[in-house]
Amino acid sequence: MRKKKDVILENIKLFAAGAKGVAIGKTQEGKTVLVSGAIPGDVVNARVKKSKSNYFEAEVKEIVEKSPFRVEPKCIHFGVCGGCKWQNMSYEKQLDFKQEEVYNNIKRIGGIENFETIPILGAEEQYFYRNKMEFSFSNARWLTQYEISSEENFGSRDALGFHIPGMWSKILDLKECFLQEDPSNAIRLAVKKFAENKGLDFFDVKAQKGFLRTLMMRQNSKGEWMVLFQLYREEKENRTQLFDFLLEQFPQIKTLVYAINPKQNDSIYDLNVNTYFGDGFLMEEMDGLKFKIGPKSFFQTNYKQALELYRKTLEFADLKGDEVVYDLYTGTGTIAQYVARNAKHVIGIESVQEAIDAAIEHAELNGLKNTTFYCGDMKNVFNDEFLENHPKADVLITDPPRDGMHQKVVEQILKLAPEKVVYVSCNSATQARDIALMKEHYTLVKILPVDMFPQTHHVENIALLIKK
Numbered sequence: 001m002r003k004k005k006d007v008i009l010e011n012i013k014l015f016a017a018g019a020k021g022v023a024i025g026k027t028q029e030g031k032t033v034l035v036s037g038a039i040p041g042d043v044v045n046a047r048v049k050k051s052k053s054n055y056f057e058a059e060v061k062e063i064v065e066k067s068p069f070r071v072e073p074k075c076i077h078f079g080v081c082g083g084c085k086w087q088n089m090s091y092e093k094q095l096d097f098k099q100e101e102v103y104n105n106i107k108r109i110g111g112i113e114n115f116e117t118i119p120i121l122g123a124e125e126q127y128f129y130r131n132k133m134e135f136s137f138s139n140a141r142w143l144t145q146y147e148i149s150s151e152e153n154f155g156s157r158d159a160l161g162f163h164i165p166g167m168w169s170k171i172l173d174l175k176e177c178f179l180q181e182d183p184s185n186a187i188r189l190a191v192k193k194f195a196e197n198k199g200l201d202f203f204d205v206k207a208q209k210g211f212l213r214t215l216m217m218r219q220n221s222k223g224e225w226m227v228l229f230q231l232y233r234e235e236k237e238n239r240t241q242l243f244d245f246l247l248e249q250f251p252q253i254k255t256l257v258y259a260i261n262p263k264q265n266d267s268i269y270d271l272n273v274n275t276y277f278g279d280g281f282l283m284e285e286m287d288g289l290k291f292k293i294g295p296k297s298f299f300q301t302n303y304k305q306a307l308e309l310y311r312k313t314l315e316f317a318d319l320k321g322d323e324v325v326y327d328l329y330t331g332t333g334t335i336a337q338y339v340a341r342n343a344k345h346v347i348g349i350e351s352v353q354e355a356i357d358a359a360i361e362h363a364e365l366n367g368l369k370n371t372t373f374y375c376g377d378m379k380n381v382f383n384d385e386f387l388e389n390h391p392k393a394d395v396l397i398t399d400p401p402r403d404g405m406h407q408k409v410v411e412q413i414l415k416l417a418p419e420k421v422v423y424v425s426c427n428s429a430t431q432a433r434d435i436a437l438m439k440e441h442y443t444l445v446k447i448l449p450v451d452m453f454p455q456t457h458h459v460e461n462i463a464l465l466i467k468k
Contacts, residue, residue, distance in 0.1 A: 034057050131220070134214060446463070
């Protein structure tokens with residue numbers, strides 16, 4: 001069978017950033033090209049991966065002319081690791097493209113003109129901003145092309161790091177990572193070295209066997225750390241030796257927990273977590289509010305920017321103290337607690353029971369008596385009966401997942417008819433779609449993009465809607 005010849009598109013000038021970190025250009029004929037591995041401003045020769053009727057998906061074969069926005073990536077794993085895809089672009093330019101993306105989505109998908117766009121809120125720290133990282137163990141690390149074709153022995157095949165994009169069974173053995181501050185790198189490297197020296201089994205994804213499965217680390221703003229191991233099976237002696245070694249080496253570890261996971265997946269939510277050392281949780285404080293963060297807790301991974309996001313959400317809500325506020329997709333009730341101090345009553349709704357339990361616990365912890373939380377699927381709980389049995393909302397805050405809100409939820413918001421809607425989103429395309437469904441009844445006043453994840457294409461956005 002003859003190998004299909006590569007189709008190369010030459011001298012493609014890339015002029016914009018697209019979704020998922022691709023750069024956008026056009027052929028001479030005017031057909032759109034989505035190119036991975038390049039940034040806006042580059043002129044490239046690109047290899048076509050997929051040809052659709054109105055666009056090409058391609059990857060860089062060669063950079064003919066470098067973009068003026070290019071910078072040297074910090075990390076040695078750049079280009080192989082799937083994270084931090086914009087490390088090779090100046091931060092100022094990253095912010096420009098994020099701002100542009102949000103504005104264009106609201107205008108194009110939402111079909112809305114004449115709203116104020118507040119300049120994007122950039123992050124003070126462009127690296128080491130994550131307070132939670134997860135790594136996987138593997139006995140089959142990803143090999144470079146050089147290693148594959150070489151006769152040399154490159155030593156151990158064990159790895160502790162990230163999954164290679166599109167290759168679930170292959171793990172990149174991380175030498176460094178610039179997302180979480182130290183001792184994150186030091187702990188990960190120490191764990192790997194100890195495990196190799198002791199001959200501990202790294203997990204085999206294909207055969208579903210081994211001992212060490214995943215390592216998660218989280219920290220709070222006080223510099224206290226939680227370390228969580230997932231083990232495929234119990235090996236008490238090996239486990240104890242590894243844990244004691246870590247606790248001795250790293251006094252920053254405030255609590256060490258573990259779970260035995262013999263399942264086909266790495267999800268922790270249906271597992272029992274055992275506490276080996278410490279309380280089994282960390283405490284976090286945000287503007288005087290206390291939050292208890294356990295191994296399963298959802299908490300914003302960029303603490304400093306999350307704080308800014310919540311402050312701005314509160315600013316957009318502009319509460320006077322006598323309002324009933326609904327907080328949809330409340331999660332562990334972080335935004336609900338934040339606004340409760342400035343409101344008459346806050347009603348939070350969320351689909352995950354553990355998150356609701358945490359929200360109730362946090363409200364008690366913070367002495368907030370004016371919050372009520374409900375658990376259930378948003379489109380089922382937030383119905384006509386619910387609206388009949390609860391006070392009318394003056395202000396509604398919604399912070400849905402990437403898919404945005406279900407159409408039924410949007411319809412209920414329109415029935416509820418709050419004076420104000422503050423819509424926080426991690427996906428401005430679905431946010432724009434939802435706002436379009438509301439625009440007959442609501443005016444979009446202003447938007448504020450917020451950069452929570454520097455070096456990536458992700459961007460949050462806060463929108464304020466006022467009832468017509």
